[in-house]
Amino acid sequence: MTTTQAAIVAMVVLSCAGLLPVAALVGPRVIAVPLLPLGGAVIAALAATGFTALGGNFLAWFVTVAAVGALAAVAYWMQWPDRRPWRRPTRVGVAGDVWCRLLVAVGAGVILGTCIWSLRGLATPTVGFDARAVWLMRAGWFLQSQHQILINLRVSDVTLIQTPYPPLVSAATAVAWRVTGDQSMRLGVVVIALLNTCALATASFALVESGRHFTGRLLPEHRRGESSLPDRGAPSGGRWLSFAPLIVGIVAASLLVVVAFGITEPFMTNGYADPIWSLAALGAVAYGLQMGISRTNRGAALILVLVAGMSKNEGVATAGALIVLIALRAVMSMPAAERHRRWWRPVVIGAAELMAVAAWPLLMRVIHARGESSTLSPAHEWPDRARAAFDGMAPYLHVILLAAPLAAVGGLVLSRVRRRSGLANDWWGWAGLACGLAVVGGAYVTNTAAIAVWLVGTVDRVTEFPALTGWWIVAMWAVVASGALGATRSPEHRHTIDPRSDPRSDADTIGHSSRRLAPTPVGVAAE
Amino acid sequence: MIGDGSPRRPSGRGWVRRALVVAVSLGAVVVAVLGLSVQAVRGNRKVSVQRSALTIHDAALDDAFYNCIDVQTRSLIAPAETVQLRDDLGDLVTLIKGVGSWVTFADPPSTAAVQISLRNNVTGGGACLGTVVVATYAKPKGGVRVRVGSGSSVAGKGPPPAPPL
Numbered sequence A: 001m002t003t004t005q006a007a008i009v010a011m012v013v014l015s016c017a018g019l020l021p022v023a024a025l026v027g028p029r030v031i032a033v034p035l036l037p038l039g040g041a042v043i044a045a046l047a048a049t050g051f052t053a054l055g056g057n058f059l060a061w062f063v064t065v066a067a068v069g070a071l072a073a074v075a076y077w078m079q080w081p082d083r084r085p086w087r088r089p090t091r092v093g094v095a096g097d098v099w100c101r102l103l104v105a106v107g108a109g110v111i112l113g114t115c116i117w118s119l120r121g122l123a124t125p126t127v128g129f130d131a132r133a134v135w136l137m138r139a140g141w142f143l144q145s146q147h148q149i150l151i152n153l154r155v156s157d158v159t160l161i162q163t164p165y166p167p168l169v170s171a172a173t174a175v176a177w178r179v180t181g182d183q184s185m186r187l188g189v190v191v192i193a194l195l196n197t198c199a200l201a202t203a204s205f206a207l208v209e210s211g212r213h214f215t216g217r218l219l220p221e222h223r224r225g226e227s228s229l230p231d232r233g234a235p236s237g238g239r240w241l242s243f244a245p246l247i248v249g250i251v252a253a254s255l256l257v258v259v260a261f262g263i264t265e266p267f268m269t270n271g272y273a274d275p276i277w278s279l280a281a282l283g284a285v286a287y288g289l290q291m292g293i294s295r296t297n298r299g300a301a302l303i304l305v306l307v308a309g310m311s312k313n314e315g316v317a318t319a320g321a322l323i324v325l326i327a328l329r330a331v332m333s334m335p336a337a338e339r340h341r342r343w344w345r346p347v348v349i350g351a352a353e354l355m356a357v358a359a360w361p362l363l364m365r366v367i368h369a370r371g372e373s374s375t376l377s378p379a380h381e382w383p384d385r386a387r388a389a390f391d392g393m394a395p396y397l398h399v400i401l402l403a404a405p406l407a408a409v410g411g412l413v414l415s416r417v418r419r420r421s422g423l424a425n426d427w428w429g430w431a432g433l434a435c436g437l438a439v440v441g442g443a444y445v446t447n448t449a450a451i452a453v454w455l456v457g458t459v460d461r462v463t464e465f466p467a468l469t470g471w472w473i474v475a476m477w478a479v480v481a482s483g484a485l486g487a488t489r490s491p492e493h494r495h496t497i498d499p500r501s502d503p504r505s506d507a508d509t510i511g512h513s514s515r516r517l518a519p520t521p522v523g524v525a526a527e
Numbered sequence B: 001m002i003g004d005g006s007p008r009r010p011s012g013r014g015w016v017r018r019a020l021v022v023a024v025s026l027g028a029v030v031v032a033v034l035g036l037s038v039q040a041v042r043g044n045r046k047v048s049v050q051r052s053a054l055t056i057h058d059a060a061l062d063d064a065f066y067n068c069i070d071v072q073t074r075s076l077i078a079p080a081e082t083v084q085l086r087d088d089l090g091d092l093v094t095l096i097k098g099v100g101s102w103v104t105f106a107d108p109p110s111t112a113a114v115q116i117s118l119r120n121n122v123t124g125g126g127a128c129l130g131t132v133v134v135a136t137y138a139k140p141k142g143g144v145r146v147r148v149g150s151g152s153s154v155a156g157k158g159p160p161p162a163p164p165l
Helices: A003-026 A032-054 A058-079 A097-123 A129-135 A137-141 A146-152 A168-180 A185-218 A237-264 A274-290 A295-309 A313-332 A336-342 A344-366 A379-396 A399-413 A415-421 A426-446 A451-462 A464-482 A484-489 B012-049 B053-074 B089-099
Strands: B082-085 B114-119 B132-141 B144-148
Touching (some): A003 A032, A003 A058, A003 A168, A003 A295, A032 A058, A032 A146, A032 A168, A032 A185, A032 A295, A032 A344, A058 A168, A097 A237, A097 B012, A129 A137, A129 A185, A129 B089, A137 A168, A168 A185, A185 A237, A185 A274, A185 A295, A185 A484, A185 B053, A237 A274, A237 A464, A237 A484, A237 B012, A274 A295, A274 A426, A274 A464, A295 A313, A295 A344, A313 A426, A379 A451, A399 A464, A399 B012, A415 A464, A415 B012, A426 A451, A426 A464, A451 A464, A464 A484, A464 B012, A484 B012, B053 B132
Antiparallel strands (some): B114 B132
């Protein structure tokens, strides 16, 4: 079996494992496709945790956890039949629907093509230092016995303190090695690169979906009593302005793919774990903190935040902060009456996510794995270390110099347009970015490692998430601003849904919030 | 706009505000897309570096070196034999990178059946960029206590090119 064939088999196996849980969480959306193998990778990470904690056989754990996920999805559909993915939601027809669907398909194709083009670096058989020393090396440990892996995590021979890091990358590689029989570093690198690309494609597609959502809000609805079939004719001249957010969303998404590859290479294609947690965290910001509140957006954010939190220590801390922010936003976006009764739901879901993310780090502490104790540097050293960290990180975060003024001007002049778009307040995205900076900056300041050497070896990787989020904020403002002209020309719909008044609003097959005929005040602000 | 969607003639102040919104939004779109485009051009260049001749050469050499270490170690021990890796830090990391995914580490290390180490600056054939794997057996195998790995070699002098960290 060639490496290409083995990689395809591995991705199919991971996708099959994630199929039913992802379908239950996300529904029949375009982003379900790249989320399938990521869901399978989360299952592999959970399996690795269970295997290390309780023993048995890693592949048996993988199959078992996948089966449990599938059963949970089936039980979910039996409990809520209206949420089965093959049931088409009823929705009000929107003029220009066919054109919207066509453009969304074009957007998906453009993102796919851009990802394939940007993956040309994968043709070079590079295996990174950390990939050989930690991420891919550890994949072989999951194919040994539980007794042996516990030894490997503690024995003094293996001096690298990074070996107890979270297991997602190693576990996904272990699945690939076991199902294909090809236990090569090259296969591991290819599988990880494909998972990275899936996370990036998901995050980028959020721009297309945001543009689609905004366009849908600008296009005229059919009045009651008219045919409910969507308008199949070409939109008239003025209505083409309404498509600007969707078109700009496609352009911005494709540019963001190339930008992201530039930020993450060479680590995107040499087996490192930094890109996958950074890109997954970016996706969690996009779907959990920026796009409209909907059950399937929360489902996508859940998968992505678990991927981030199970990949690397920086991902654990960042994912923890994002989980809290996403839960907070969910509570704050509830109507007052519902918040009083159901505030606990997002909190319970967030707590469950935190438990899943914390499982592996806690296990490493319980078994006294190497490197799991840490000491803090003296407080009097913190100002100097902070200064050094700032100087080291600043060259990689120039995007903030563009994003901040853009956000400030947008917030002052385009706030009504942003509310009309249905997207969340910009502050949530900045909160996500700030969390990423705080995690990394806090580690640099408080740790005892020699900071100059530490920065040289790590700063380009640990700043990936904040840099990517900064560019995503820039791209999102492009989508929002592009809708201003259409927003000033077209009236607010009488029946435009207010997310706070209908928390059960859901996304249809292309991510557009379905509209329900409910009496809603015109021009009610979103968040 | 009033609630039923029919437009009314905007006031003078409304015209000014609308013009400001349109002007700012156009500027924001241009600035954002321009910024993304410039960064995308730089990003594309960085991806192209991965396909440069030097990067391809270094990757192939690095791969060949660690494959050589792996083959030589497999010629000395079976996967189930317990091992202790004994060396200075640099060579220890090299061994972990080469064979750490499949060897059986002994616990405690003193109970290992075999000690594995690297010998550098080896001239002549049979070496991986001048490095060979050496096994020291706790109990002699075939009357031999120390053996040198075989089965693969990479011509040249080490170490392999340092990858980006």
